[in-house]
Amino acid sequence: MSTQVTNTADVIVIGGGTGGYSTALRAAALGLDVVLVERDKVGGTCLHRGCIPSKAMLHAAELVDGIAEARERWGVKATLDSVDWAALVATRDDIVARNHKGVEAHLAHAGVRVVRGSARLTGARTVHVEGVRADSALGTQSMYAPGAHASATRPLTDPAPGVQPQSAPGVHDFGTRRGIVLATGSRPRTLPGLQPDGRRAVTSDDALFAPGLPASVLVLGGGAIGVEYASFHRSMGAEVTLIEAADRIVPLEDADVSRHLTRGLKKRGIDVQAGARLLDAEVLENGVRARVRTGRGETRAVEAERLLVAVGRAPVTEGLDLAAAGLTTDERGFVVPADWNRLETAVPGIHVVGDLLPPPSLGLAHASFAEGMLVAETLAGLPSAAVDYAAVPRVTYSSPQTASVGLSETEARARGRAVEVNTMPLTAVAKGMVHGQGGMVKVVAEAGGPVLGVHLVGPNVSEMIAESQLVVGWDAEPADVARHVHAHPTLSEAVGEVFLTLAGRGLHQQ
Numbered sequence: 001m002s003t004q005v006t007n008t009a010d011v012i013v014i015g016g017g018t019g020g021y022s023t024a025l026r027a028a029a030l031g032l033d034v035v036l037v038e039r040d041k042v043g044g045t046c047l048h049r050g051c052i053p054s055k056a057m058l059h060a061a062e063l064v065d066g067i068a069e070a071r072e073r074w075g076v077k078a079t080l081d082s083v084d085w086a087a088l089v090a091t092r093d094d095i096v097a098r099n100h101k102g103v104e105a106h107l108a109h110a111g112v113r114v115v116r117g118s119a120r121l122t123g124a125r126t127v128h129v130e131g132v133r134a135d136s137a138l139g140t141q142s143m144y145a146p147g148a149h150a151s152a153t154r155p156l157t158d159p160a161p162g163v164q165p166q167s168a169p170g171v172h173d174f175g176t177r178r179g180i181v182l183a184t185g186s187r188p189r190t191l192p193g194l195q196p197d198g199r200r201a202v203t204s205d206d207a208l209f210a211p212g213l214p215a216s217v218l219v220l221g222g223g224a225i226g227v228e229y230a231s232f233h234r235s236m237g238a239e240v241t242l243i244e245a246a247d248r249i250v251p252l253e254d255a256d257v258s259r260h261l262t263r264g265l266k267k268r269g270i271d272v273q274a275g276a277r278l279l280d281a282e283v284l285e286n287g288v289r290a291r292v293r294t295g296r297g298e299t300r301a302v303e304a305e306r307l308l309v310a311v312g313r314a315p316v317t318e319g320l321d322l323a324a325a326g327l328t329t330d331e332r333g334f335v336v337p338a339d340w341n342r343l344e345t346a347v348p349g350i351h352v353v354g355d356l357l358p359p360p361s362l363g364l365a366h367a368s369f370a371e372g373m374l375v376a377e378t379l380a381g382l383p384s385a386a387v388d389y390a391a392v393p394r395v396t397y398s399s400p401q402t403a404s405v406g407l408s409e410t411e412a413r414a415r416g417r418a419v420e421v422n423t424m425p426l427t428a429v430a431k432g433m434v435h436g437q438g439g440m441v442k443v444v445a446e447a448g449g450p451v452l453g454v455h456l457v458g459p460n461v462s463e464m465i466a467e468s469q470l471v472v473g474w475d476a477e478p479a480d481v482a483r484h485v486h487a488h489p490t491l492s493e494a495v496g497e498v499f500l501t502l503a504g505r506g507l508h509q510q
């Protein structure tokens with residue numbers, strides 16, 4: 001193996017998921033010469049195994065639910081014949097494929113040099129790449145290092161709005177700011193002693209490639225991924241049991257969000273078991289047989305065609321040889337930045353983005369976009385604000401959906417804030433009655449001060465959280481928002497009404 005550096009670039013990004021490709025696109029837009037190394041497909045987890053395929057499937061689930069609602073509530077004489085899983089998968093995969101082509105085209109257009117290969121660090125400033133051939137075998141070997149590439153000192157072409165380059169416009173020497181960006185993401189985690197076989201006991205990755213829809217599913221894990229898959233399978237007619245070890249599902253959300261979501265899922269016939277633990281699971285020819293210790297301390301036998309393991313994600317650093325660069329992970333495997341403002345590790349010039357980061361990063365694609373942009377701008381020598389994680393929205397795309405931003409009531413109180421809270425059921429506004437799916441709005445504000453958190457449950461709330469992320473991000477007070485009129489009739493009227501009430505001007509709420 002040659003250890004000689006044969007290639008240089010201003011920025012070498014390892015991993016082409018949302019974190020890596022956003023870093024590459026932004027860095028290239030700022031005039032930096034970028035190499036992006038990806039061993040599989042650009043787009044990563046989100047595009048190929050996460051956000052996009054799952055939301056495509058959840059859209060189909062909404063259509064199925066709509067047929068039942070049409071019949072049961074609206075007198076529409078519709079019945080569901082059957083779901084053609086192969087056709088559903090074909091549409092889903094077509095959406096993924098078109099997005100994949102789009103990401104490839106963006107990268108090519110931006111001038112990012114995409115290298116198909118598996119990268120590992122060989123020092124603080126060198127990256128070894130083992131090329132992956134079209135037949136997926138490993139082949140060519142090459143070395144990359146951040147440094148002066150022939151076209152490396154191009155003028156900055158796209159300073160961020162309101163952001164001034166640190167030196168005069170024109171030709172820039174990026175000097176020591178050139179670097180390596182770790183963006184190798186995450187994979188599904190499992191529990192000790194539980195090895196998914198990919199057929200009966202599956203991860204969220206395997207579930208995409210299943211040969212058909214199961215008649216019954218035991219979902220292990222009540223975080224966003226587990227809840228979304230439980231919701232999807234229920235819509236598709238499966239008997240679903242959802243078990244979560246914490247005392248409530250979506251345990252990182254406000255307690256009222258968990259309560260309303262649990263109620264909504266139970267109403268749809270999902271057996272939600274919080275505070276429950278999987279004792280053991282046996283994979284049979286036609287399914288799984290599990291023993292579950294319920295929150296009440298009873299032991300229950302659950303049989304299902306499929307066990308879906310959704311107990312979280314683990315960072316991917318195997319094969320990266322962090323030690324060669326003088327880096328380590330924390331005990332959970334995350335790469336912890338020494339400087340969160342620049343997402344730079346303890347080794348100067350090595351940055352980290354996306355699912356490799358521990359909390360307060362969020363393991364969300366849109367957080368990784370923001371991180372990638374921050375790192376690219378930092379590497380280009382531009383001042384760029386640190387990611388404000390508290391103002392990043394979090395969504396669960398189940399039925400009902402949850403969407404939130406900022407602090408929960410418990411978190412706000414734990415920080416010693418004098419808190420004012422107002423909640424309103426979505427069914428208190430006409431559009432909420434039209435939807436007939438329950439849900440709520442909850443706003444947590446500092447008494448006499450800014451809005452600290454907004455929490456929504458209900459239909460389409462993923463599309464309603466955008467105004468609240470601005471409210472929280474801009475430290476607006478309820479009275480600032482209450483001056484602005486919400487359209488009638490909409491679900492977002494309920495959000496407006498809660499702000500009005502907190503500002504002392506409630507119209508429909510006393």
Ligand code: FAD
Binds near residue numbers: 018020021054316364
């Ligand atoms: P990844 O997307 O995992 O990309 C890492 C890339 O690095 C991979 O392509 C991998 O092949 C490559 N790689 C790894 N090691 C090497 C190496 N040594 N050399 C070269 N290449 C390497 N987030 C949301 O915001 N919204 C959602 O709705 C949402 N839904 C989700 C649903 C599911 C089922 C799942 C699993 C996740 C979901 N997420 C969602 C989370 C989101 O997918 C991740 O936060 C995001 O993909 C993280 O991006 P990343 O770039 O850090 O890592």
